Amino acid sequence: MKGVVFACNSLWVLSCYPSYLRFLRGCEDLKKTQTSILLRIIKRNRDTEIGRLFGFEKINSPEDYRKKVPLTSYKFYAPYIEKICRGEKQVLTREKVLLLEPTGGSTAPSKLIPYTPSLHREFLSGISPWIYTLYTKRPGLLAGKSYWAITSLSGYEKRCRVPVGFREDTSYLGNAGKFFISPTLAVPSSTILSRNLEEALYLTAFYLLREENLVLISVWSPSFLLLLLERIKKYREKLLSELRKFSPHRARWVEKCLDRERYHLIWKKLSLISCWTQGWASRFLPELKRVFPGVEIQGKGLIATEGFVTFPWRDGYVLSVNSHFFEFLKNGESYFAWELREGEKYSVIITTGGGLYRYMLGDVVEVTGFYKGVPMLEFVEKEMVCDMVGEKLNAFHVEKSIKEALDKFSISSSFYFLAPDEDKGKLFYTLFIETDNIPQGFVDFLERKLSENYHYRYARKLGQLAPLRVFLIEKGGMERYIQRKVKSGKKLGDIKPMVLEKEKGWRETFQGKFLKE
Incomplete structure (x- = not known):
C-alpha cells in the first residue's frame, strides 16, 4: 500500500510540473503575461451580453480596459447570475457555466459565483505550482497520506437550472488531481455525505486516528483542526472502541498518547500543516504550535471562491501571475500588477474566465517584496x-x-x-x-x-x-x-x-x- 501511495503522490506532483514551468516563464515578463491573459478573456467573451455592454470589441490594451470598464461588485452581477440560474446562456461568458459556487457576500448573506472550464484552469494555474513546490521541497511527503479538509455541503437553497456547489473541495484539483490523490487520502471524501455534521466530524476523527502514516494536514482555519481535537476528546471511548476492532495495537498507542495529551505523537510522521496563518487566523497559531511541536505550519495563500490570488513561495506569497488579470486599488486609483510598490497596501481587483470583470474582491494586501518583478503579497484584512x-x-x-x-x-x-x-x-x-x-x-x-x-x-x-x-x-x-x-x-x-x-x-x-x- 505504501508503494501505491508513493506512486500516486509522485504522479500527481509530476502532473503539476508543466504549470510550475509556465509560472516561471510568466514571471519573466509580468506585463506581457498579464496583458495576454486579459486580451484572451476579452476576445473570448466579446459576444456575450456583458461583452456587448462594455464594448469588449473595442478594447485592445489594459489601459483601454481600465478606461472603458467600471469597477464592479457582486451587486452588479446579481441580475446576470439570476439569468444564468434560469438557464440563459452567454450572459457573462461564452463558455458554459458548470456550476454556481456559494460564498459569503458583501451586500447579501450569500452570493453565487459562476464556475466555468476557464476559471477551473485559472485555479489550477495557482494550485499546481504550489503543489509542485510543496512536495519537491519536502520529498518525505511523497511517502505518506494526507488529510485535505472537506467543506460540508452548503445546503444552499435556491431553485436553479445550474448545479449549485461542489460536492467536495478536491474538485478544485481537477480530474487528474482527484484521480491521483484519492488513494492518498487519510479521510475518504465520502465523509461529506454523512447524515449530519456531527457524524461527519466523528468519522473524520476516526479515520485520522486510524492512520499512522499521516504526513500532511491541510485545513482552511486552524481553529477547525483544534475543533477536531476537541471531538477526539469528546468521543474518546467510542473512538477507541471502534479503533480496537480495526487494530488493537494502534488503539493502544492512541490511548497512550491521549492519556498524556501528546497529540503530535499520535501521528509521528506528521511534518506539515497547511492552514490560514494571517489576519484573524494568527491568534490560533500559538495553540497549534503547542499541540504539534516541531511540525511545520505553512500559511495558505490568498484564495477566494471568486479567484486564486497568491500561493506560498520561498519566504512569502507570490502573485499567481497565470491565474487571472489583476489590478490593485489604492486611494481610488487602480494599478496594474507591474506598477506596485513595496510597502504599499492595496485592495485586490480581479478579472477572471468565470465572468467577473474588474471585480473588487474586498481583500487588502501589502507588497512585501518582489520575485523577478512579480509582487509578493501579504494578506492584511477583509474590507468591511x-x-x-x-x-x-x-x-x-x-x-x-x-x-x-x-x-x-x-x-x-x-x-x-x-x-x-x-x-x-x-x-x-x-x-x-x-x-x-x-x-x-x-x-x-x-x-x-x-x-x-x-x-x-x-x-x-x-x-x-x-x-x-x-x-x-x-x-x-x-x-x-x-x-x-x-x-x-x-x-x-x-x-x-x-x-x-x-x-x-x-x-x-x-x-x-x-x-x-
Whole structure:
C-alpha cells in the first residue's frame, strides 16, 4: 500500500510540473503575461451580453480596459447570475457555466459565483505550482497520506437550472488531481455525505486516528483542526472502541498518547500543516504550535471562491501571475500588477474566465517584496468583513439583520454595533446596544438572520463560534466609543461609528451588563 501511495503522490506532483514551468516563464515578463491573459478573456467573451455592454470589441490594451470598464461588485452581477440560474446562456461568458459556487457576500448573506472550464484552469494555474513546490521541497511527503479538509455541503437553497456547489473541495484539483490523490487520502471524501455534521466530524476523527502514516494536514482555519481535537476528546471511548476492532495495537498507542495529551505523537510522521496563518487566523497559531511541536505550519495563500490570488513561495506569497488579470486599488486609483510598490497596501481587483470583470474582491494586501518583478503579497484584512474562523460576516448583511430585529421587536436605539468577542477560550459575537431592555426572542431572531450567511451558520454548527450574546450599554455609549477610538490614534473628525467592528475587548469600554440568557 505504501508503494501505491508513493506512486500516486509522485504522479500527481509530476502532473503539476508543466504549470510550475509556465509560472516561471510568466514571471519573466509580468506585463506581457498579464496583458495576454486579459486580451484572451476579452476576445473570448466579446459576444456575450456583458461583452456587448462594455464594448469588449473595442478594447485592445489594459489601459483601454481600465478606461472603458467600471469597477464592479457582486451587486452588479446579481441580475446576470439570476439569468444564468434560469438557464440563459452567454450572459457573462461564452463558455458554459458548470456550476454556481456559494460564498459569503458583501451586500447579501450569500452570493453565487459562476464556475466555468476557464476559471477551473485559472485555479489550477495557482494550485499546481504550489503543489509542485510543496512536495519537491519536502520529498518525505511523497511517502505518506494526507488529510485535505472537506467543506460540508452548503445546503444552499435556491431553485436553479445550474448545479449549485461542489460536492467536495478536491474538485478544485481537477480530474487528474482527484484521480491521483484519492488513494492518498487519510479521510475518504465520502465523509461529506454523512447524515449530519456531527457524524461527519466523528468519522473524520476516526479515520485520522486510524492512520499512522499521516504526513500532511491541510485545513482552511486552524481553529477547525483544534475543533477536531476537541471531538477526539469528546468521543474518546467510542473512538477507541471502534479503533480496537480495526487494530488493537494502534488503539493502544492512541490511548497512550491521549492519556498524556501528546497529540503530535499520535501521528509521528506528521511534518506539515497547511492552514490560514494571517489576519484573524494568527491568534490560533500559538495553540497549534503547542499541540504539534516541531511540525511545520505553512500559511495558505490568498484564495477566494471568486479567484486564486497568491500561493506560498520561498519566504512569502507570490502573485499567481497565470491565474487571472489583476489590478490593485489604492486611494481610488487602480494599478496594474507591474506598477506596485513595496510597502504599499492595496485592495485586490480581479478579472477572471468565470465572468467577473474588474471585480473588487474586498481583500487588502501589502507588497512585501518582489520575485523577478512579480509582487509578493501579504494578506492584511477583509474590507468591511469580520472573519475569525471563516464565518465572513459582512457589514451590509449585519446592518440589515440588526435593523430587521430592532423593527420586529419595536426596539429604539441610536447606538449599537456587533463585534467579535472571546470568553474562556470561546469565540462569539456580541451585540453592543444602548437600550433599557431586550424582549424575549430578540437574540434568537438576530441569530437566525446572521445565519443566513451560511459560512456563519456553518461555524456555529461546528462549534467554532459560540452563540450570539447581547451587552446592554447603560448610557454614554457613543461618547465612550469615540474616546476609545481617539486613544487608539484616530482623529476625532475621522471617527465614523461602524455597525461591524473587527476589534475585540469592547465590554471593558462601556458601563452595562450582558443580557441574561
